[in-house]
Amino acid sequence: MIKINKNFLELQDNYLFSNINKKVESYLEKNPNANIIKLGIGDVTRPIPSSIVEKMKKAAEEMQYEDSFRGYGPEQGYEFLRKKILESEYKDLDIDLDEIFISDGAKCDTVNIIELFDKDIKVGIPNPVYPVYLDSNIIYGTSGKYIVEKNEYENIIYINFTEENNFEPLPEELEQIPDLIYICSPNNPTGTVMKKDNLEKWVKFAKKNNSIILFDAAYEAFIKDEDIPHSIYEVSGAKEVAIEFKSFSKTAGFTGLRCAYTIVPKNIRIMNDGKEVSSNKLWNRRQSTKFNGVSYITQRAAESVYTEEGKKEIKDNITYYMENAKIIKNGLEEIGIKTFGGVNSPYIWMKTPNGIESWRFFDVLLEEYNIVGTPGVGFGTNGEGFFRLTAFGNKFKTIEAMERLISKKEIIFDLI
C-alpha cells in the first residue's frame, strides 16, 4: 500500500499572498474605481534590456539549423556562462570553474541542497524569513513536528532578526549550535545587510562547529555601500564552510527566464562517521542525477548580462529600483515611521505606527490609501509589528503612494 511522506502533513498552510489577494479583490468589488498601488510584490517589473533580448533571438535562431542546433547541455551549465561568471563575479576570490553550477533558480537550489545532508542535523533558520527555507526543511524532515502553542518547529533553531540586534544577528546570540545555517544578505524581507565583520564571525563560528553556511546573495546587485560583501567568499575561510547562491532573477530581470547559479566549494567536507566527503562531488552527483540543465537560450541571455552594453542596461534598471527604495524610505521617515533596509536592498522593512498588528496595518493602508504591502507576520513571528514595502513598482506610482501617505498621515498615527 502506498504511503505518504508524513513530513508534508507538518506544513502549515501559508495563506500570506492568497489572503492579500482576497482582501484586495474584496475591496475592489466594493470600490471598483479605487486606484490601487501595489508595493507588495517581490517580482521585477522592468523589461529585459534590448541587448540581452537580441542575444536570445540569436540563440533561438541557432536552434533552427542542424549545424548550430543544441540538444542536451551539461547539467552543470555551459562553460561559456560559467567562465563569464568566474571572471566577472569571482575574479579574485579563488573559485574554480567546477565549483560553479548553473540552475533554473536560486529557489530550487536553496531547497535542493538540503538533500545532501542527514535528516538528523540541526538547522538554523532566520525569523522572519523567505518562507521556502522553512517549508523545504519541513518536507525533508529536518524541522521535526510543529508545536502549535509556540508556533514553532521542534528541531529548528530560530535565528532572531529583531530591532534590538538591528536585524543583523550574531552567532553568540544563539542558544544552540546549528549544523546548517541560512544567511540571506541583502535580506528578504528585512532589507538589511550583513557587514563584513559580522559575516566573519559567522564564518568562524561555522568553522569551529563544523557547520555549513548557506549564503543566499540573490539581491547582492542592489548593494551600494562599499564595505558590504557581495559574496561570502570575500571573507577569509568561507570557502571551507559556505555554499553561495546567486541569481539573475532580480539582478537582470530574469524571473520569467529562469537562471541562477550556486557555488559549492571543493574545500567543504561533510562528515560521515569520521570520514569526509566532498560537498562539491555530492552536489555534482545530485544535479547530474536529478536535473537536466538550463535552457540554452536562457544561458546565452545570462552570458550577455556581462557585455559592456548588458552591464550598463542592468545598472540602469537597478538604479531605477533603488530610486524607488529611496522615495519609499524618505516618504515613510518624513511622517515619522521608522524604517530598516532600502539602502542596499529593494526591500523596505517598516515598523507599524504605534506597534499595531501588521494585518491591521495592511487593512488601513488598503482602505484609507489604496496601497498594498505585505504584513511582516507573514514571514514569521518576529515580523509582527512590521510591514514590507518593495521598490519593484513603477516610479510614478511609488511617488504617488508616498504622497497619499504624507497628505493623510494623521490617520496612521491615530491608530492604536
Add this chain to the structure above:
Amino acid sequence: MIKINKNFLELQDNYLFSNINKKVESYLEKNPNANIIKLGIGDVTRPIPSSIVEKMKKAAEEMQYEDSFRGYGPEQGYEFLRKKILESEYKDLDIDLDEIFISDGAKCDTVNIIELFDKDIKVGIPNPVYPVYLDSNIIYGTSGKYIVEKNEYENIIYINFTEENNFEPLPEELEQIPDLIYICSPNNPTGTVMKKDNLEKWVKFAKKNNSIILFDAAYEAFIKDEDIPHSIYEVSGAKEVAIEFKSFSKTAGFTGLRCAYTIVPKNIRIMNDGKEVSSNKLWNRRQSTKFNGVSYITQRAAESVYTEEGKKEIKDNITYYMENAKIIKNGLEEIGIKTFGGVNSPYIWMKTPNGIESWRFFDVLLEEYNIVGTPGVGFGTNGEGFFRLTAFGNKFKTIEAMERLISKKEIIFDLI
C-alpha cells in the same frame, strides 16, 4: 556537526557513457582517420522547426517592453500551454486543467515525485532501465542497501524485461507487490511498448493493491501502431492509480529548451494511517515550494508545437527518425540478428551474436566497423547479451553503418 545523507554512499558509480567515450577516444588516438558513426546517443539531432523558432523570437521580444514583459510565471505552468495540452493530448480522457503541471523536464519530475511518498514503501523498477529511476530512489532511501554479490538493492523489486516475456512483463510475474511501479512505454532502452490489454492488467493490479503507477510516456510520439496507448489514461481506471510523464524533449526536439509535463490526477489518494490525501494537492504544494516554473519563452515554444504548422514539422522529424529505425532494424535482421523495438520507438534493442557479452560486442563494433552503440548491461543485469542502437542519428550515416555491417557480416558471427 554537519552530516551527510548516507543514501548517497549507496550510489554505484555509473561509468556507462564515460567508458564509451574513453574507448572511442582511445581508438581515435590510434586510428585518427577512422570515420566513426555514432548510433549510441539518446539525444535528438534534428533542429527545431522554423515556426517554433519564430514564436520563441516573438516571446523574447515581448520581454523587451514594459507592457508585454513577464516576470514570475505560475509554478504549475501558464494556462495557455496547459489548455493546449489538455485539448490536444487529453481531449477525450477526462483530465482537468489543474491536473496538468508544466516542468523543465521529465527527468526532474520522475525523480522529484518520489518525495511525496514514505521511505518505507516498496518500489518496483524495470531491469534493464533508464538509470535515473534507480539512482533517485537510492538518494531518497527507498532502495535500501546495495548487495554486492547480487548486484541489487535490498528493497527494490526488480521488474524483469527479458526475451522470454518479450520485454513486456506482466504483474503476475512479480514475486512481491510494489507500492510504486515504474512503467516506461515506449521503453528506454528496449524500444518495446506496452499493449493496451497488458496495461489494463497493471492498472487492475495497482488498484487491487493500493499501488501507484508512474507511467513514463516520454517517447509516445514515436508510436505508430494504432492499438498501443499513447497515454495510460486510455485504460479505464488509470486515473485512480497512475501519474503520467510526457515531454517535448524527444517529441519536438526540446532537449536543449527544457519543457515537459506531468499529469497528477485528483482521484489518486495516498494513505496516511487510514486517512487519504490527494496526490494532486501534494504535488501542487511540492512544486509551489520547491520550483519556480519554466521559462516563458520555452512555454511559448511548446504552445506552438500544437499549431498546424508546428504539428506538421514535428511529424516530419519523427518520420525522419523512424526511417532510421527501420534502416537499422532491417539491416540487422538481414544479417540474422534478432531485434526488439524500433517500430514504435527510436530505440532498437538487439541480441548480441552468439550471445557474447555486450561490452565485447561494443569493442568489435567499434574496432571492426567504426560504429558506436550502447552495451545493454549498462542499463542493468538483464541487459547483458543485448545492445542498444538509436535512430537519432543522421540518415546517410545510419545507412552507411548498416552497409558496413552487411558487407562484413562474417566477422560478427565468428565471435564466440
